Amino acid sequence: MRTAFWLAGATVLALANPALAGDTIKIGFVSTFSGPTAVIGNDMRNSFELALDHIGRKMGGKPVEVIYEDDGQKPDVGKQKTEKLIQSDKVDFIAGYIWSNVLLASLKPVVDSKTMMVIANAGPSQVAGELCSPYVFSTSWQNDQTPQAVGEYMNQKGVKSVFLIGPNYAAGKDMLAGVKSTFKGEVKGEEYTVWPSQLDFSAELSKARASGAASIFVFYPGAAGVQFLNQYAQAGLKAQMPLYTAFTIDELSLPLQKENALGVPGAQQWVNDLPNEQNKKFVADYRKKYTGLRPTFYGAQSYDAAQLIASAVEAVKGDTSKKDEMKAAMQKANFKSVRGAFKFGNNHIPIQNFYLQDVVKDADGSLALKTVATIVKDSQDKYHDKCPMK
């Protein structure tokens, strides 16, 4: 009887204090889980969860708890959620972030509190340059890198001139700057559209046609990419002005873009058919666990983010107070990335290859993304000199 009483007391105490500091590894994950771009957030969450499955949901011998927060694609909401995760949940790591503007708004509380951060998508130039921070890592890219690779590819194809269209926010500006920095032909014009509310691009397409440029480059992530391709095809421009893209065609938008995306090239640091073992496992298990869905590059980066966090926690055997040791471990990028091996630059942005991806018809008639060629090897972002960390 007495033992039972003590046992009950101990259980109550244990329930009341589930998170005595250091019992679990707490990770906050900020992404978009509502609105039209929620499909991206879901893909990131699916991939992050899959990575946790693959590592046994434990890091350094401790169970992992992930708190997902929805930023609603709004910078102010993202900042609030980030502050909540840091101040009231006291997370050990913070990860996620699709949108550059949301990330820039959320960065200060993270840097000020010295919380370890792994960015799984957004890559604003500021974070690679003057705002780089010792505890902030990225498993994606800097925004300019992908369009730089597209510009290189357009040079290889001998494209003479281009008209640039992109959304008017941090990433849109980086993307257009990226193409301009490598493309050797003439830029006949550039247009920014209101983001994310503008969905009709008729005025911009008319201007592109009138400019007489030989090609068009666009950056429209999420549903806007579907809308742009619809309108581009309806305007009859597909035969006149070939389209080059960054982050506009992926496994989420392709089922809606259908034939419109056929033969439209893009650049990416990860494609679903990259031939390394870790990637084969990731893609196969993803399709098994989430029937009917295919992983995207957003997911691949989130999968890598979980692996990177795990590598840091393993290095300190679960003692997350040793931040500098975790930082040193992360700088080695000592984990099996689904994009193949890569290194971190001084600013903690990956130095990595970029591939040419194209839309092709699968054997069963469905559309799929395929790697065609390697455009650039070991690309490093052009802002790393501005980062004071050496």
Add this chain to the structure above:
Amino acid sequence: MLLVVEQFLNGLQFGLLLFLLAAGLTLVFGIMDFVNLAHGSLYMMGAYFAATFVAWTGNFVLGCVLALGATLLLGILLEFVALRHLYNRDHLDHVLATFGLILFFNDAVRLIWGPAGLALPLPPWLTVPFQIMPGVYYPAYRLAIIVVALLVALLLYLVVMRTRIGMLIRAGASNREMIGALGINIKLLYTLVFGLGAALAGLAGLMQAPILTVQIGMGENILILAFVIIVIGGIGSIRGAFLAAIFVGMIDTLGRAFLPDLLRQVLSSAAASTAAPALSSMLIYLLMAIVLVVRPEGLFPAGRP
């Protein structure tokens, strides 16, 4: 010059589409004195119905006609089940209830069709660009929108100005109590007007769907523009909605098209390309503010010839 013609058509097309949305809203607001925030949800439902019926029947036009009927029925059902009980409440209650309906429709769509959105592909005869004058090509589908919307506007004009129902609608917009006192079945009239408004919103949604994607929450941004239009045009006035919608469509499109180049004359190129999209999206609200100051009742208020 050719570019100006093309941008002018872009503006006209956008304006006419906004008119379809605003016409339903202004009817419901003006005649029933009912603030319907869920009007955008009916626009979304029209698009979802069309995507479903077109995939089901394999015929674009037939699918769209079925979708139009389905949205009309949905509107009547909605009025009958929910909104009818709110007419005697004040505007704040309307806003709260119809905001709840937005959430309801968004989640219903998520349950039925899933979160990823749908595509509404066009038949081949609508995807070819159409040569309207030498050297000017315009997407056939956007021309089709202009034609359909103009026909609907004409039809609406004839119904409102030349039929008995139209007379009742106009009377309702001018003096609600009086037509009730004259023994008109106001309940039936309200159901009819709401159904008509829903069908117009559904038509706007299904026509916009092949240009945009069919997705959750697609009606929320565009609804704000529809409210701006009925404020500018005068609440309850179809004619006002028509003129204001074309005005707003033109300002939005031409602003986006030509403001960047104008600003580049005075600003650096980088500053101009950043400022122009922000500024051009402000122009519409600027116009609304001016109208509210100069003519608070709108440019063409109902109840005046």
